[in-house]
Amino acid sequence: MKKERGLLIVLSGPSGVGKGTVCGALRKQDTDILYSVSATTRTPREGEIDGVNYFFKTREQFEEMIKHDQLLEWAEYVGNFYGTPVDYVEKTLSEGNDIILEIEVQGALKVREKFAEGVFIFLMPPSLAELRNRIVGRGTETEDLINNRMTVAKDEIEMMSKYDYVVENDEVHLAVERIKAIVTAEHCRKDRLIAKYQQLVEAE
Ligand SMILES: Nc1nc2c(ncn2[C@@H]2O[C@H](COP(=O)(O)OP(=O)(O)O)[C@@H](O)[C@H]2O)c(=O)[nH]1
Numbered sequence: 321m322k323k324e325r326g327l328l329i330v331l332s333g334p335s336g337v338g339k340g341t342v343c344g345a346l347r348k349q350d351t352d353i354l355y356s357v358s359a360t361t362r363t364p365r366e367g368e369i370d371g372v373n374y375f376f377k378t379r380e381q382f383e384e385m386i387k388h389d390q391l392l393e394w395a396e397y398v399g400n401f402y403g404t405p406v407d408y409v410e411k412t413l414s415e416g417n418d419i420i421l422e423i424e425v426q427g428a429l430k431v432r433e434k435f436a437e438g439v440f441i442f443l444m445p446p447s448l449a450e451l452r453n454r455i456v457g458r459g460t461e462t463e464d465l466i467n468n469r470m471t472v473a474k475d476e477i478e479m480m481s482k483y484d485y486v487v488e489n490d491e492v493h494l495a496v497e498r499i500k501a502i503v504t505a506e507h508c509r510k511d512r513l514i515a516k517y518q519q520l521v522e523a524e
């Protein structure tokens with residue numbers, strides 16, 4: 321019997337909330353979810369590997385990708401470009417595998433326009449003070465950039481209503497469990513399964 325298309329899962333939320341951390345923890349667990357590696361023009365941080373964390377591109381290379389329709393969505397975020405390579409997403413879904421995109425809010429809303437059937441999850445910090453602590457604690461940003469990210473974060477939180485689920489990232493392992501529960505529930509949605517079970521009945 322034909323496998324159903326995979327689930328497109330979008331994990332979004334303000335910078336510093338813990339998207340990378342939660343996604344990383346989810347990847348370490350033995351789920352069948354695949355992960356989309358984004359392209360970006362931002363400089364690699366210490367320890368980041370090209371092709372694993374991001375595909376690091378020059379602005380010209382990124383513009384070529386846009387021109388050739390190689391990105392499912394892209395957004396400019398705090399002075400850099402970020403985008404999702406479309407081919408890997410399409411291939412994964414058509415092979416019946418689930419894929420998770422860890423992207424900021426503007427990009428998530430663009431994906432929504434193309435994949436209304438996607439599962440959109442908003443990761444929420446326990447408080448704004450905790451969000452700032454996390455950005456400061458990560459130590460990758462200057463004071464100006466931190467303030468910039470906090471301003472963007474407030475606008476992003478306003479967009480929560482456009483998502484299907486809100487997951488609080490109070491503790492990483494709890495956020496991971498909540499996301500896994502959402503994915504399990506989405507696999508059981510009747511609109512995904514009705515055609516499959518109809519076939520079973522008809523084959524009898
Ligand atoms: N729209 C879009 N946003 C992305 C993509 N990849 C990463 N981002 C987001 O870009 C923002 C900045 O990412 P980054 O510079 O790695 O910082 P960090 O995620 O805050 O550690 C984050 O909110 C990411 O989730 C992408 O392909 N498309």
Ligand SMILES: Nc1ncnc2c1ncn2[C@@H]1O[C@H](COP(=O)(O)OP(=O)(O)O)[C@@H](O)[C@H]1O
Pocket residue numbers: 333334335336337338339340341342454455457458489490491492
């Ligand atoms: N549940 C959590 N509790 C405490 N600190 C966290 C939690 N989740 C993430 N962090 C920390 O917050 C900082 C930002 O996390 P990161 O995953 O880089 O966020 P994002 O990808 O959303 O920008 C990191 O230093 C990370 O270790």
